[in-house]
Amino acid sequence: MKRIIITILVLSSSALQAQVFDTLTSEQQSEDWEIFRGALEHAHGGVHWYMPPERWDSVTQVMEAKGWPAQSMNDFSLLIRQELTAVHCGHTWMNDVNGWSTYQAENPVLLPFNIYFNAPGEGVLYHDFTAEGNLPIGAKVTHLDGLAFSDVYRVLSRYVTADGYSEGGVMNRMRWNIIPRYAQHFGGNEVALTYEWEGKTETVMLSNVSRNTRRERFEERYAETEPSYDGPALYLEVIDAEVGKVGHLVHNSFTKSWMRQRGYPLPKKYGEIFEQVAEQELDYLILDLRDNGGGDDYMGTSLCRYLINQPFDYFVKMQTSTRRLGKTPGLDKANGLRFIGMMLVKDREVAGQYKWIWSKTLRTHRPKAPVFKGQLVVLSDGGTFSTATDVVSTIHNNREAVFVGQETGGGYYGNTSAANVKVVLPNSGLSITIPIVRYTNPVDKPEWVGRGIIPDVPVFNTHQDRLAGRDAMLEKAIQQFQE
The missing domain is CATH 2.30.42.10 (PDZ domain)
Structure with missing residues (x-):
C-alpha cells in the first residue's frame, strides 16, 4: 500500500511539472498574443495612459521575426506578464499558469x-x-x-x-x-x-x-511572536501627545459591503466618528490610510466631505475605450456590461474614447457637518491604493495637510478600475482581468504625472520597528502638529 501511494504522488508531481513547463507551439503563442493584445486595447479604459501604442507593435514584429519559437507555458506566461506590467495599471492582473501554485x-x-x-x-x-x-x-x-x-x-x-x-x-x-x-x-x-x-x-x-x-x-x-496589527477596520482613538489630544482615525477599506459585514455601516459611520471628533474638541487629526486597498468611490467622496470645508470635485472625467463590451472578442463575463454604452458619449477631446454622462462621483461635492477644520496629517504607504489614493489626492488638492509616510501605491492623477472583464487565452489558459473605466482626478502637478502622492515627510517602519512592535510612522505623524 505504501509503495502505491508513493507512486501516485510521484506521478502527480510529474503531471504538475508537465503542465507548468509544457511547450506551446508558434501558432498557439501567436494566437494567444493577438487575443491578449486585442482584448486589452479594446476593453481597457487606460491601456495607453502610460504605454505608447507602438510598444506592442514592436513586440509583435520581434516575435514574428523570430518565428515565435516554441517555449514553455511558464516562459510564455512571463512574456504576457511583462507586457501586462508595461500598461502600468495596478488594477490589471493575470492569474499564474495552471498548476504553478500547486x-x-x-x-x-x-x-x-x-x-x-x-x-x-x-x-x-x-x-x-x-x-x-x-x-x-x-x-x-x-x-x-x-x-x-x-x-x-x-x-x-x-x-x-x-x-x-x-x-x-x-x-x-x-x-x-x-x-x-x-x-x-x-x-x-x-x-x-x-x-x-x-x-x-x-x-x-x-x-x-x-x-x-x-x-x-x-x-x-514565528506564529506566536510575529507582531500583529490586526484590529478594527475603522476606528478613532485619542492619543495624549505633547501638543495635546490627537485623534488617530484608522481606516482599512472603502469597500462598502465588506465594511458593513463587519459592523461599519458606511457612510453613516463617518458621521458618528466626526461627531466624536467635534464632541471631544480635537484640534489635531491623523487620517491613517496605510494598507487601505480602496473600494467604493462614493465612500471616498463621503469621507472627504467631513474633511474639506468648501465645494470640491472628486473626479473630472470617467472614460472608456469602447461602447460595445458585450461583443468584445475573447472576453468572458462581458454580457452583464452590454448596456453600458447607454451611459456613454464620444469624448471629443480624446480620439477613440467615450466618457460617462453622469456619475455621483463626477458632481461637485459639498461639505457635511461637522467638518474637521483643525490640523490634519495624512498617513499613507505603498498599500494606499485605488479609492484610498483618490481620497489622499483630493485632500492634497483641496486643503492644508501634512502628508507623512511613503508614496501611495495609487496614482495622484487617477487610475483605471471599476467594472472588470476577463479574457482567457485559449492555448495557455492564462486569464487576465481588465478594468474598463479610466478615472481622472482634478489635479495639476506635472512633476507627479505617473506617480503617487509623494509625502512631505518620508518615513518607513523598518524591520527593527516591526519586531519591536513600534510604529515609527505614527510617531513621526504625531510630531508634525504645532500648537
Missing part, C-alpha cells in the same frame, strides 16, 4: 527565507525557513546566486503591476511577489545567499523549500 506548494523551488524591504531594492533577512533555522535575522541581503539584490529587484519588478511609476506601489507588491517570482524566473533547488552581518560578508548555499514547508516552519517559529 507546483510551488509541493516542490522545493521557493526561497527558504523572507525578505523585508527597507527601501526599493534594499532588503534584509526577516524569516528563516531553513532546516537549521540559524540565519541572522536583519542581515542585509546583497546577492542572490551571485546577482546583486538591487538587480534582482529591478528584474522582478518588471513583472509586478502597479499604477504608473509609483515606487511605493511596486515595493508594496514586491513584498508578496519576490519569493514566488524568483522561483519562476531563476528556478533551481538551491540558492546562493550573500549577506552582510556585523561587518562581515558571508555566502551560504541553501536548499530551497516548498510553500507547504514555509508555512509549517512559520507556524513553528
Whole structure:
C-alpha cells in the first residue's frame, strides 16, 4: 500500500511539472498574443495612459521575426506578464499558469527565507525557513546566486503591476511577489545567499523549500511572536501627545459591503466618528490610510466631505475605450456590461474614447457637518491604493495637510478600475482581468504625472520597528502638529 501511494504522488508531481513547463507551439503563442493584445486595447479604459501604442507593435514584429519559437507555458506566461506590467495599471492582473501554485506548494523551488524591504531594492533577512533555522535575522541581503539584490529587484519588478511609476506601489507588491517570482524566473533547488552581518560578508548555499514547508516552519517559529496589527477596520482613538489630544482615525477599506459585514455601516459611520471628533474638541487629526486597498468611490467622496470645508470635485472625467463590451472578442463575463454604452458619449477631446454622462462621483461635492477644520496629517504607504489614493489626492488638492509616510501605491492623477472583464487565452489558459473605466482626478502637478502622492515627510517602519512592535510612522505623524 505504501509503495502505491508513493507512486501516485510521484506521478502527480510529474503531471504538475508537465503542465507548468509544457511547450506551446508558434501558432498557439501567436494566437494567444493577438487575443491578449486585442482584448486589452479594446476593453481597457487606460491601456495607453502610460504605454505608447507602438510598444506592442514592436513586440509583435520581434516575435514574428523570430518565428515565435516554441517555449514553455511558464516562459510564455512571463512574456504576457511583462507586457501586462508595461500598461502600468495596478488594477490589471493575470492569474499564474495552471498548476504553478500547486507546483510551488509541493516542490522545493521557493526561497527558504523572507525578505523585508527597507527601501526599493534594499532588503534584509526577516524569516528563516531553513532546516537549521540559524540565519541572522536583519542581515542585509546583497546577492542572490551571485546577482546583486538591487538587480534582482529591478528584474522582478518588471513583472509586478502597479499604477504608473509609483515606487511605493511596486515595493508594496514586491513584498508578496519576490519569493514566488524568483522561483519562476531563476528556478533551481538551491540558492546562493550573500549577506552582510556585523561587518562581515558571508555566502551560504541553501536548499530551497516548498510553500507547504514555509508555512509549517512559520507556524513553528514565528506564529506566536510575529507582531500583529490586526484590529478594527475603522476606528478613532485619542492619543495624549505633547501638543495635546490627537485623534488617530484608522481606516482599512472603502469597500462598502465588506465594511458593513463587519459592523461599519458606511457612510453613516463617518458621521458618528466626526461627531466624536467635534464632541471631544480635537484640534489635531491623523487620517491613517496605510494598507487601505480602496473600494467604493462614493465612500471616498463621503469621507472627504467631513474633511474639506468648501465645494470640491472628486473626479473630472470617467472614460472608456469602447461602447460595445458585450461583443468584445475573447472576453468572458462581458454580457452583464452590454448596456453600458447607454451611459456613454464620444469624448471629443480624446480620439477613440467615450466618457460617462453622469456619475455621483463626477458632481461637485459639498461639505457635511461637522467638518474637521483643525490640523490634519495624512498617513499613507505603498498599500494606499485605488479609492484610498483618490481620497489622499483630493485632500492634497483641496486643503492644508501634512502628508507623512511613503508614496501611495495609487496614482495622484487617477487610475483605471471599476467594472472588470476577463479574457482567457485559449492555448495557455492564462486569464487576465481588465478594468474598463479610466478615472481622472482634478489635479495639476506635472512633476507627479505617473506617480503617487509623494509625502512631505518620508518615513518607513523598518524591520527593527516591526519586531519591536513600534510604529515609527505614527510617531513621526504625531510630531508634525504645532500648537
